[in-house]
Amino acid sequence: MTIALATQAPPFDLPGIDGQQHSLDDYADVPALAVVWSCNHCPYVQAWESRMIELQREYGDRGFRLVAVNSNDADNYPEDSFEAMKARAQQQGFNFDYLYDEDQSVVQAYGAERTPEVFLFDSERRLVYHGAIDDSREESEVTERYLRDAIEAVLAGDEPPVSETAPVGCSVKRKA
């Protein structure tokens, strides 16, 4: 089940494509933390990827961090293997941490179902926004920028104007 709004961020400690382990505690000083379920093979993720990069670029100086997590079963979806993650990140120029949840324990804890699916936490690691990045996979057709608005609100010490939307994307590929 997906964690509810106001829930504390479930802990994680996962390997990143940079060769380092990354735990929730490593982001303790971050005022706004977005944990985004992602992967390589999904066209929805690929359609939104540049917007993830742009958000990190635009808000990084103000303390925002985006952390992408891939939990897909790489045995059945080799496009989402750890090695493929490294290649994808390099090819696309990811400016955010990209972590591998191989045993799927973290996706189980958060209850994410889709890629991409956003969980935005405030400075106290309380869930303040859950759902889609914005309202259209076609960037030219976006009218509501949910995550951007939520980041702005959190950085200003306010509640996001919209706290929950339905994520649209591929299913997380769970192991049988």
Place this chain on the structure above:
Amino acid sequence: MDIEFLYWEGCPSYPEARQLLGEVLAERGLDAKIEVREVKSQAEAELLRFPGSPTIRVEGHDVDPDGASGRPALMCRIYRNPGGGVSPVPSREQLEAALS
């Protein structure tokens, strides 16, 4: 005209693709027999040479020949739209070309 429309329930793009196909057929006044088939297992995906959802074939020819030989799998299929972007559904232009 025979059209195969193959989809996997786990990818949410197929209703949009089915609607777009219907629109393009109607605009062109084409009378087509559409066989809609759900692909439910990896074995079925391999048997049907299903490189992702949705896959549309007109008279046996994939509307996106470049992606037709992709690995058979239960996943969303990647299409390229005319602007170079990525989409989980074929473009109107791809469907029009396949139906012409």
